[in-house]
Each structure stands twice: as structure tokens, then as C-alpha cells.
Amino acid sequence: MDEKLKAFYELYERRKSVREFSDAAISAEVLSRLLMTLNRAPSAANRQPWHFIVVEKKGREGLNALLTKEGFRNAPVIIAACADPHLAWVRRTDKVNYSWVDAAIAVTEMIGAATAEGVGSCWIAAIDAEAVKAVLGIPAHIEVVGLIALGYPLEELKKENKARKPLTEIVHYGKW
Numbered sequence: 001m002d003e004k005l006k007a008f009y010e011l012y013e014r015r016k017s018v019r020e021f022s023d024a025a026i027s028a029e030v031l032s033r034l035l036m037t038l039n040r041a042p043s044a045a046n047r048q049p050w051h052f053i054v055v056e057k058k059g060r061e062g063l064n065a066l067l068t069k070e071g072f073r074n075a076p077v078i079i080a081a082c083a084d085p086h087l088a089w090v091r092r093t094d095k096v097n098y099s100w101v102d103a104a105i106a107v108t109e110m111i112g113a114a115t116a117e118g119v120g121s122c123w124i125a126a127i128d129a130e131a132v133k134a135v136l137g138i139p140a141h142i143e144v145v146g147l148i149a150l151g152y153p154l155e156e157l158k159k160e161n162k163a164r165k166p167l168t169e170i171v172h173y174g175k176w
């Protein structure tokens with residue numbers, strides 16, 4: 001495998017959920033690169049049924065009060081990933097609305113880029129979504145998919161062996 005390809009795959013080994021952040025800020029330049037990946041993400045029928053609210057640490061008392069882990073309150077940036085189900089593509093055969101899938105894909109793209117930048121991240125789904133909506137002024141018809149904490153990890157991101165199911169348990173060839 002050539003070096004560039006190796007470096008790319010190593011990203012997946014370095015990424016982990018980061019719940020303790022240093023006080024270092026994320027520069028405007030880095031943040032704008034991360035936001036670009038959200039905008040570049042694929043979505044069903046290219047509907048882009050999403051909104052992302054960037055909440056920096058200063059003045060974040062209201063949102064911080066809703067977070068269950070102290071480490072998240074120290075993250076320099078928290079992004080609220082929101083879905084607009086009214087804009088999303090809906091699968092005709094079973095009426096499944098893809099807004100959450102699309103929003104999650106965009107976040108995943110951003111998390112990959114964050115890892116490459118050395119920025120740690122953690123999805124936070126364990127929230128009171130209605131309370132988050134109230135604090136951030138999110139319109140009633142919009143759904144909060146999750147919060148993403150971003151910041152430089154206290155411990156450097158390095159290759160880790162994660163507890164995962166064996167591939168043979170989850171990958172099926174040909175049929176289930």
C-alpha cells in the first residue's frame with residue numbers, strides 16, 4: 001500500500017470518541033474546513049435536509065447546562081446537527097424519511113476531517129432534544145439529531161484497538 005493510502009486508512013484507526021478536551025481553541029481556518037465537509041457531504045437526492053448550529057464555548061452556559069458530561073462543557077465548539085424532515089427524500093415503498101441518515105452522513109464526513117486535523121470529536125445523542133431546541137432557538141419543525149463536541153483532545157489521537165464485533169458476524173456475502 002502506498003504511503004498516502006496508508007495514512008488515509010490510519011485515520012479510521014486513530015478516530016475515537018473524545019470526551020476530555022484541552023483549552024486550545026479551534027482556529028477559524030480549521031473550523032471553516034470542517035464546515036466545508038458538512039456542505040460537501042452526499043444526501044439522498046441531494047436534498048441536503050440539514051442545518052448545523054455552531055456553538056462556541058463563550059456564552060454557551062445554556063447549552064452546557066443540558067450536557068451530562070463535564071468534559072463536553074469544555075469543548076471549544078459544539079455543533080448541533082439538525083434534520084429537516086420536510087426537505088428530505090422519502091423512500092416511496094415504505095415511506096422512510098432519510099433526513100437523519102443524511103445529517104448523520106454529513107457529521108461522519110466532518111468527523112473524518114476533524115481526525116485528520118488532530119481535532120477530537122464525540123457524538124452526543126443523550127440530550128433532551130426539546131430543551132436543546134429551546135436554548136438554541138431551533139424552529140419547531142426541525143429535529144435535533146445530535147450534538148457534536150469538537151476540540152483538541154487531552155490525550156493525542158493514536159492508533160487504538162477498539163472493541164468491535166468480528167467482521168464475520170456483521171458482513172454477509174451473497175445473502176444473510
Ligand SMILES: Cc1cc2nc3c(=O)[nH]c(=O)nc-3n(C[C@H](O)[C@H](O)[C@H](O)COP(=O)(O)O)c2cc1C
Nearest residue numbers: 015016017018019069122123124125126127146162
Ligand atoms: C449516534 C451516536 C450517539 C452517541 N451518543 C453519545 C453520548 O450521548 N454520549 C457519549 O458519551 N458518547 C456518545 N457516543 C459515542 C459512542 O459511545 C462511541 O462512538 C462508541 O462507544 C464507540 O467508541 P469510539 O467512538 O471511541 O470508537 C455516540 C456515538 C454515536 C455514533
